[in-house]
Amino acid sequence: MTELPRIVSVDDHVIEPAHLFETWLPGKYREAGPKPLTAGIGELEYVGGKYRFTTDPEGQLTDWWEYEGLFFPYKRVIAAVGFDRDEMTLEGITREQMRRGCWDPAARLADMDLNHVEASLCFPTFPRFCGQTFAEAHDKDVALACVRAYNDWMVEEWCGDSGGRLIPLCLIPLWDIDLAVAEIHRNAARGVRAVTFSEIPTHLGLPSIHTGYWDPFFAACEETGTVVNMHIGSSSQMPAASPDAPPAVQASLSFNNAMASMMDFLFSGVLVKYPRLKLAYSEGQMGWIPYALERADDVWEEHRAWGGVRDLIPEPPSTYYYRQIYCCFFRDKHGVTALDSVGRDNATFETDYPHVDSTFPHTKQVALEHVAGLDQTTIHKLMRGNAIRMLDLHLDDNHPGSGGNGSHGDSGGARDRV
Template identity: 65%
Template structure:
């Protein structure tokens, strides 16, 4: 506990992280696929890896050799997908968070084991967590890029079943299910959203900018079945940075630091896409979450979009399609997600005290585990307690429709008990 500028004690309620990651266990697909896929099912192998090279976004090339480091890797349709320390580095010194191969035995069990994850959450003042995939990539690009789409669909359904039955089911509600969909077919994607919603999923992983994956844009009308299903089931569309498999870069030979520093650009472009597409108007119950995008960019993006709407609508063809300023729809239907963002916190009123959610990013290189509570105390020391509550857990409860804090009001204060 720390004190704000007035000496008032700041309390950090138990954290609900809207962006963590799970490293899928090696037996995930065993017994979960039809018999005809027995030979082609994704499997974990172990080999000596000499080099892992980032091609673009979350696409990597793997080189093998006798002088390499022993590492585990998934094999899917002949493509190796290695376990990397950068995806399982929570708690390691910063200088050891390298892009090198690892085995399951090299990493914290909390990366892939549900019971160990809950213990790591307890160490970090966390109550609940929403986890993005690793082997399938942030929104299932691995299966979308595969040739056998029937196998891909079976793998997605198997992943969702595992997520619900084994990762989240025994956790007592502390691990929140996040579904995948077949990106290559909007009707199948809608069906999977509905299948998952019926059993309690409230969120689905999707791509920030589908066109970057070679898919139809959200302006094309192609995705209407998917968005309609999310709207009708109140399933939140969660878009992680990197879900476009393409990071912003200034040139092909720009260092990785350039793309990582600019990663929020995809989220900003995506937000403009959604707002000016009219989707948020057609589907007023559709909610979007920009995972790991940070929030400091949001006030400028909203100001610029509102200015464009006001100054240029006569010639850019908006007509009556966007009847209110773009920021209206952001504040109504969009959530930003962050782990460290002093700029965003200083502008929290413009970001929206009801639109900001908090994350831990366990077990990735950006993770604040196991010091997230201390960081939050320092980060939020100047904020009112009711705003802290909203950022740390209240907005996540609202966004994901969690059955938590039902005896508290929107400021995190106990509701009055009738008759007392």
């Protein structure tokens, strides 16, 4: 019988509590900072691949954030655990209607116990996946204070009493590279080893990774062992064939952003320049990776001269993927069948709690269906060992095959703590 070790999920989400900014934002910024409110939600519009909401006193009661005159509602699809599949809609929702584990750390730990999960890395909701909400703000002094307040809450309140089971994932001020570097060092000094970043910064109006602008950020992450986590949608755009296509098209194509981003990095020279930098692609699944690597290596072999990378990328691009990039999955049986190409030391697992895609509370069953037939050493790597090594977690882990082969720059590969 297959033994499934307790899971380390590298992609979950948190619904911010209403008191976050009142508690953690310095007093002089609170008036201009985000404020929680509960109000009816109006009509939903889906324009150009983006959702637009308005308040309506007669609408369904919803919890919102108001910030710089804009309103950000919580929707049922992002707090979907506990609802039937056909109830997981874009309707508004209040925290009271959510499962408590969405926003309460003690309740989250209890739900993790129910779901065979030992540890969890959580992406933000109101700030958006890499802090776009604050990057788009007009008052950058307040925005910087909000980034720091969110990070303080994440480290000290959300993760603080979890015994290492809730893993801090912090934001950077995307609009200022020097402030971003300072925030990496500030958080690394208190043990943070994960930061969220945009998969395609140019979609946010920011410099591309090819310009060299982000090099100080990548250097700081390499120096501190901070993993750069890029969630699908962290570019504020999701791929779609047509601007009026239904959201199901975006959901089906969501991996495209991760694939485009990975190609950008493989041909950018960033991974050559920073050989100990670690990238993690979140919620992108992995079945697409084997062909993407095959194509990248073929382009490098056949077209590197006119393709502009002859002097930039000294080895086949897949070399840098296997050495420095992690993927994750939770519904991808095709990816598991191609695991030797995906990389047994590169794949990690997620539960996506509490989103509409989450496998909660059946994650153990879903995982077992995916890993059936794999050897126990590989199962251990996929469910926890690779994540522990990636994030340098201090979790008890006595499995003899957990160390991997050192393909990500860890001397000897034995980073799992015992």
